[in-house]
Amino acid sequence: MRSALRLAAGLSLLAVLAAGSVEDEQQTSSAPIDYSNPKYVVNYKALADEFEANSLAAESKYEGQLIYIKGPVSSVDKDILGDPYISITGDWDFAMIRCNLTDESVNSASAVRKGQYITVAGLVGDTTMGVSLNRCRVVG
Numbered sequence: 001m002r003s004a005l006r007l008a009a010g011l012s013l014l015a016v017l018a019a020g021s022v023e024d025e026q027q028t029s030s031a032p033i034d035y036s037n038p039k040y041v042v043n044y045k046a047l048a049d050e051f052e053a054n055s056l057a058a059e060s061k062y063e064g065q066l067i068y069i070k071g072p073v074s075s076v077d078k079d080i081l082g083d084p085y086i087s088i089t090g091d092w093d094f095a096m097i098r099c100n101l102t103d104e105s106v107n108s109a110s111a112v113r114k115g116q117y118i119t120v121a122g123l124v125g126d127t128t129m130g131v132s133l134n135r136c137r138v139v140g
Helices: 002-030 044-053 055-062 103-109
Strands: 040-043 066-078 084-088 097-101 117-124 131-138
Touching: 040 044, 044 055, 044 066, 066 097, 066 131, 084 103, 084 117, 084 131, 097 103, 097 117, 103 131
Parallel strands: 040 066, 097 131
Antiparallel strands: 066 084, 066 117, 084 097, 117 131
């Protein structure tokens, strides 16, 4: 009986924590962004070199920050959920940048072509397999 109560209490706590996490994410994703004032402006290769040299330090430095990244377009597409993105990739696999586009930036991204050198702005998100930029838009 006690183990059942502990299990129920643990699941309840987990549900509360998960709900709070979703709420925090929604608040972060709806806050306005001043795209004209990035914290960092980096070339995609320089960013990859930072992550290769010390991934923990690079994550700490960039995570959640608005940055501009310059590099060559490898694809403009939609993922399996239908969300539009631009990939910036060079000769280095880890240098892959995935720019998850905002709804407002899809039209400008339609003009972008594979191989074109562009600048994108976005909030640094997941860095597990390359760098993911959220709320991304093409700025140059």
